[in-house]
Amino acid sequence: MPDPYQAPDQLDPQVLDAIVQRLEERGENARFQAMIAAYLAEIPPDRPLSVLDLGCGTGVVTRRLSEHLHPEAEVHGLDVSERFLAEARRLAPESRIQWRLSSGTELPYPDASFDWVVLHTVLSHLPDPLATLREVRRTLRAGGRAVLFDADYASTTFAYPDLALMRETDFRLLAAVAANLDVCRQLPRYLAEAGLSLDRHVGDVLSEAGRGDYYLSSVQGFAKLIPALGILSAEEGRAWVEHMLAAHEAGTFFASCTYYTFYASRPST
Ligand SMILES: C[S@@+](CC[C@H](N)C(=O)[O-])C[C@H]1O[C@@H](n2cnc3c(N)ncnc32)[C@H](O)[C@@H]1O
Known part of the structure; x- marks a missing residue:
């Protein structure tokens, strides 16, 4: 099953709408915002930098960058989806x-265009993360910095009473929406290979x-994605969604994921 983020505009419009809604809803979550704020604080706002948000989606991070940066900074948002950019x-x-x-x-920018490049939950979806990291290196100025923020989707879990079923369902759900569940674990190696x-x-x-x-917003997104992408059978999908919503109502819900922010730079020499 291909990662739906690799060619979003080819998705059924209702699925695409569900993804747009999920991207914006998670961008409103206070703890998600705090992780964004932590890396934005590293990007100096006192000089007119040139900054790219690569795989910007609906612009959750790009808007924050624009508010944060110097008034004469250049702010670029690039994405493969026309619908997200609209x-x-x-x-x-x-x-x-x-x-x-x-x-x-293949980034449409000359060499050494940017002081900073940000990728926010993008590498986990790309068919070839190393190729994109090589492009990040090419388009960064010497000494330029990259922020690579991603989910370790291999660690994502939605609690279910039966452990074997929980492990299998977690894997099937996450593998259906992210091509590289373990990209954070591979990043030290990819960064070295990309220079x-x-x-x-x-x-x-x-x-x-x-x-x-x-x-909960993720569960509601999955409620639409499970049948549309055929992730679980109709019965399994219904049972999973009903369990999560009931657990939320009963106050017994549990879900978790580890997120990582990698700070990298293009060496000066
Ligand atoms: C999970 S979304 C994250 C969007 C945004 N960074 C955010 O966090 O709200 C992944 C994004 O990567 C984009 N994407 C996927 N493949 C891409 C590619 N080859 N080049 C550029 N963007 C890509 C998708 O269109 C989508 O907007």
């Missing part, structure tokens, strides 16, 4: 952001126990 433009009608429709495998220096990394566990919020 939503991004609609949500930031007055902004100075320069949107671009393109694949991240980028790994400066440091930060891990954050985003867990919810009792009632869901961040993950």
Whole structure:
């Protein structure tokens, strides 16, 4: 089953709408916002930098970048989906952001264009993350920095009473929506191969126990994606969604995932 984020515009419009809604809803979650704020704080706002949000989707991070950066900074948002970019433009009608429709495998920018490049939950979806990291290196100026934020989807879990069923369902759900469940674990190797220096990394566990919020929106997204993408049988899918919603109502819900922020740079020499 192909990762639905690799060619979003080919999806059924209702599935695409569900993904747009999920991207914006998770962007409103306070703990998700705090992880974005932590890396934005590393990008200096006191000088006119040139910054790219690669795989910007509906612009959740691009809008934050535009608010954060110097008034004369250049802010670029690139994505492979026309539908996501249309939503991004609609949500930031007055902004100075320069949107671009393109694949991240061959970036449409000259060498050394950017001071910073941000990829926010993008590498986990790409067919060839290393090819994109090589493009990140090419388009960064010497000494330029990259922020690679992603979910370790291999660690994502939605609690179910039966452990074997929980492990199998977690894997089937996440494998259906992210091509590279373990990309964070591979990143130190990919960065070395792409010629980028790994400066440091930060891990954050985003867990919810009792009632869901961040993950409840994910469950509601999965309720639409499971039948549309054939992830589980109709009966399995219904049972899973009903269990999660009932657990939320009963205050017995649990879900968790580890997110990582990798800071890398293009060596000066
Ligand atoms: C999970 S979404 C994240 C969107 C956004 N960064 C956010 O966090 O809200 C993954 C994004 O990667 C984009 N994408 C997938 N393959 C791509 C490619 N080859 N080049 C550029 N963008 C791509 C998708 O269209 C989608 O917007």
